[in-house]
Amino acid sequence: MTIDAVSKEFDVSKDTLRYWERIGLLPKITRNTSGYRDYSEMDMNWVFYIKVLRNAGMSIEALFEFVELFRSDQNTNDYRKQLLVEQRDSLLKEVEERQKTINYLSYKIDHFEDHTLNYENEKLVYHAKDEKGD
Amino acid sequence: MTIDAVSKEFDVSKDTLRYWERIGLLPKITRNTSGYRDYSEMDMNWVFYIKVLRNAGMSIEALFEFVELFRSDQNTNDYRKQLLVEQRDSLLKEVEERQKTINYLSYKIDHFEDHTLNYENEKLVYHAKDEKGD
DNA sequence: GCTTGCCTTGAAGTGAACTTAAAGGTTTAG
DNA sequence: CTAAACCTTTAAGTTCACTTCAAGGCAAGC
Known part of the structure; x- marks a missing residue:
């Protein structure tokens, strides 16, 4: 080709x-x-x-x-498959980290009232979106 | 500070x-x-x-x-909140795209038998991980 | 009062992943 | 036969998001 x-x-x-x-x-x-x-x-x-x-x-x-x-x-092919799994998992971890950051942003949006943006010394404590209890 | x-x-x-x-x-x-x-x-x-x-x-x-x-x-604050929502959603879309690519990789791993990597003219047709029916 | 270590600025350098340029060979349409 | 549109190579340039450097001002300890 x-x-x-x-x-x-x-x-x-x-x-x-x-x-x-x-x-x-x-x-x-x-x-x-x-x-x-x-x-x-x-x-x-x-x-x-x-x-x-x-x-x-x-x-x-x-x-x-x-x-x-x-x-x-x-x-071996087993080893090759394992390599693929490892690479997949490492990519997955990165995506999950990003997802957490976005969830945190979502939390801030849900609690975005009449105040402007403020970080309230919360640092990066993520609030998972689907967690029970506010 | x-x-x-x-x-x-x-x-x-x-x-x-x-x-x-x-x-x-x-x-x-x-x-x-x-x-x-x-x-x-x-x-x-x-x-x-x-x-x-x-x-x-x-x-x-x-x-x-x-x-x-x-x-x-x-x-307005309503508008500011909307901006946050928009940015969050655009980030979310990117993460979802990546997730799809990773799911595709997972699919390939699950169907990784004794053949080496091959793309079989599948192009990038994603196979969502949690889809029913193989 | 001097040394050490922090801060300032503007400018130049870095690394990752391409992208473009320059100079030339090949193929195809007319 | 020649012009346009491909392809080749090596080398230099670009973009993004910082980092590092150089030259100098400020501050705290001895």
């Missing part, structure tokens, strides 16, 4: 695809006789997964570790 | 406090006779809210809009 097609298929700019390859996130893509990139199915899988993980907020650095471990032929 | 105290109270570096003031996120903090910053209660409220919103992932640019609208004396 051409770089143009891959770019459209996964909604990632060609420059980004070249960048990911250059830094080693993507493997060296084989070139056709004219020196143009020709993406294999496996290459596309990687583009897809890197995109999903970047979307979820994973850093390039964390992705490096992940792809290197995942690609290694020494690793 | 001194910059040092504010920095400790809200766990924000002094450099960041000065930066937020310089770009206009925080109002001009008044100085004492020696030219040192002296934060008022209202200044501290702003430090607190900017920190909460940054924590939740709001960009500096979005915060600019928010603080400008919020600060305007022409605006």
Whole structure:
């Protein structure tokens, strides 16, 4: 598949695809006789997964570790699955932290009366939105 | 309150406090006779809210809009509350998008059998984790 | 009164993740 | 055959959100 097609298929700019390859996130893509990139199915899988993980907020650095471990032929599929689970859980934790902060904001909104914003020395004590009892 | 105290109270570096003031996120903090910053209660409220919103992932640019609208004396408290609700909802949407991406990853993990990663032309069709029926 | 450590300012530097530019080769339409 | 629209590479530039630096003023301990 051409770089143009891959770019459209996964909604990632060609420059980004070249960048990911250059830094080693993507493997060296084989070139056709004219020196143009020709993406294999496996290459596309990687583009897809890197995109999903970047979307979820994973850093390039964390992705490096992940792809290197995942690609290694020494690793079993069980281990690969475990890697995926770990990455998923670490992303989940971040999202949960953000959710807590937003819940706190919600709490402040619910108790936003005629006073302006004030922090009342509460610091960041989160008030979970679905907690019983005010 | 001194910059040092504010920095400790809200766990924000002094450099960041000065930066937020310089770009206009925080109002001009008044100085004492020696030219040192002296934060008022209202200044501290702003430090607190900017920190909460940054924590939740709001960009500096979005915060600019928010603080400008919020600060305007022409605006009612009802309007201020509405602004908070809007910002909260927009943060919530982002978190939900991420959550979906992570759910998709979870789905892939649950269906991760003896094949390696592959995208199977599924594109980003999310499989909500708590959906009935596989 | 001097040293140490805090504060001030403006300007320059950093790191992450791209993005754009420059110079040139290839393919395709007319 | 040539012009437009692709592709290639290396290198430099951009954006965001800070951080660090440099040069100097203020304050507290000995």
